[in-house]
Amino acid sequence: MSLSNRKMHKAVLKELCSPVTLLEIGFGSGSQLEMISRSFSQTALDCIDISKDMLWCANKRLGTRAALSSCSIEITDYPDDFFDTVITTDTCYFWTDAVRTLNEIKRITKSGGRLIIAYNSLYAGSVHRANSAFRMYNNAAIMKLCENANMKVLSHKTCGFKQKVLVISIQKE
Numbered sequence: 762m763s764l765s766n767r768k769m770h771k772a773v774l775k776e777l778c779s780p781v782t783l784l785e786i787g788f789g790s791g792s793q794l795e796m797i798s799r800s801f802s803q804t805a806l807d808c809i810d811i812s813k814d815m816l817w818c819a820n821k822r823l824g825t826r827a828a829l830s831s832c833s834i835e836i837t838d839y840p841d842d843f844f845d846t847v848i849t850t851d852t853c854y855f856w857t858d859a860v861r862t863l864n865e866i867k868r869i870t871k872s873g874g875r876l877i878i879a880y881n882s883l884y885a886g887s888v889h890r891a892n893s894a895f896r897m898y899n900n901a902a903i904m905k906l907c908e909n910a911n912m913k914v915l916s917h918k919t920c921g922f923k924q925k926v927l928v929i930s931i932q933k934e
């Protein structure tokens with residue numbers, strides 16, 4: 762997983778502008794976090810993953826360098842306007858209510874902050890799992906999702922075969 766996602770991890774890293782506070786959603790084994798912590802040694806790293814097994818793996822890799830916790834992004838207890846940057850790679854397919862999740866991300870991100878979503882569109886439209894909200898997105902579907910969540914897309918780039926990086930500017934009234 763980490764190896765096949767390497768191009769997305771590198772593409773996300775290129776989009777970061779020395780954030781002071783960063784949240785990674787769905788950190789998996791922690792390989793992207795390790796890359797970020799090497800490039801941005803001063804950035805405060807918060808990270809959540811729904812899986813306790815992944816928490817155990819990433820803890821071994823990162824130790825005290827990042828505040829890792831096991832919870833879902835669908836509802837968090839972070840304060841409003843907390844992060845400069847929120848990133849998530851290869852995870853948006855699992856969000857049961859994607860618009861609600863984007864609204865939760867908006868709540869905890871500062872106005873003018875950024876959300877970076879990296880995803881694989883290879884099987885978009887062809888993956889259906891019974892009794893599951895699992896969903897893969899193609900370009901049109903992800904743009905529609907951002908529109909429904911009232912989010913402003915700054916860029917949408919390809920970084921590998923059918924792998925994409927979407928940069929969103931968080932705007933609040």
Ligand SMILES: C[S@@+](CC[C@H](N)C(=O)[O-])C[C@H]1O[C@@H](n2cnc3c(N)ncnc32)[C@H](O)[C@@H]1O
Binds near residue numbers: 766789833835850
């Ligand atoms: C395909 S893995 C990607 C891991 C890592 N981001 C990477 O690029 O290697 C998806 C990860 O998202 C996590 N995940 C799924 N749903 C989640 C949710 N609602 N909140 C937080 N993490 C979630 C899974 O436990 C898993 O570790």
